[in-house]
Amino acid sequence: MTVTATAAPTTAGTLYVYGIAPAGVRPPRAPGVDGAAVRLLAEAGLCAAVSDAPAQVRARRRDLMAHQSVLGELTAQGPVLPMQFAVLTPDSEALRGQLRTDQAHLMTQLESVRGCAEMNVKGTVVPGCFADLVHRDVTLRALARKTRNRPGYEANVRLGEALAKGVTREARRAAREVLACLAPLAVRTAQGPVDDEQVLSTSFLVRSADEPRFRQVLTDRARDVGDRLTLSVTGPLPCYSFVDASSAPAGR
Known part of the structure; x- marks a missing residue:
């Protein structure tokens, strides 16, 4: 894995997004970036795996590995649309709104990688x-x-x-x-x-x-x-x- 050091300041309420999956998957047990607990936000038959974003997102090896571990647990259960490291969203309502708006497109994307x-x-x-x-x-x-x-x-x-x-x-x-x-x-x-x-x-x-x-x-x-x-x-x-x-x- 090639690590490029980056830093992105965040604000209160900002969420770190790991990936999007069909609703019904189990929440990952692995800790997320900066050791944060990972939870699922469900909307419109989809769910997004998120955690509270740290004050700064840095491409440290432990956080890169945490990102991968969360995605590994999700992909073991079915299709996932993985996010690259350090994808953030302002708050849960913004993310839920996007899941509703893009529901058809996201579902199509999930089906395209199912079983792969x-x-x-x-x-x-x-x-x-x-x-x-x-x-x-x-x-x-x-x-x-x-x-x-x-x-x-x-x-x-x-x-x-x-x-x-x-x-x-x-x-x-x-x-x-x-x-x-x-x-x-x-x-x-x-x-x-x-x-x-x-x-x-x-x-x-x-x-x-x-x-x-x-x-x-x-x-x-x-x-x-x-x-x-x-x-x-x-x-x-x-x-x-x-x-x-x-x-x-x-x-x-």
Whole structure:
């Protein structure tokens, strides 16, 4: 988990919101952010898990973990629309009003993630076998031969840059192969940010019944592309990447 330190001052009556679920779920037993008790506000067939907001909301590890623990208890009971860390609402009446107003949209969102979890897969570049890469790439082979024949600093730099680009290119090709295998096992996918080192960052909305198959295919692909791409998976997670941003309560 990557933690970004933030601080948000609050006012009296402000509520911290963890997520929205269908009415009838049990209140989470886990303490919430800053150790606060978590309760449920029910309205229009929905409920929001909330706690009193502390004077300042800071992205401390213990509070991030508390946020996740509350959502974990809720998702164990059924579909949940998880809020990101530090979502606040001015008071209970404002939140109840939003649940009433957005009831149809929120219900649709809940049904879209029912019986599913989020699996996040990342792939990072493996330096790779340069000899094999040069052997397979005609351009690199010619450049390597030219560098051997006329060695020098600039020639070495050009060869090094070309090799680095070749390794990244191979890793991206491997990432496309992995996506082609995993995407059919998911209900939906959501692309995350990538760069020259992390060439794969995708979240998959996976039915709980399909999770073992998803993991097995991922394991098989990790073995097949391991010389080019290091794969990792995080999950099951609350379905953060598959919740419409408009589901978040008004506030900040």
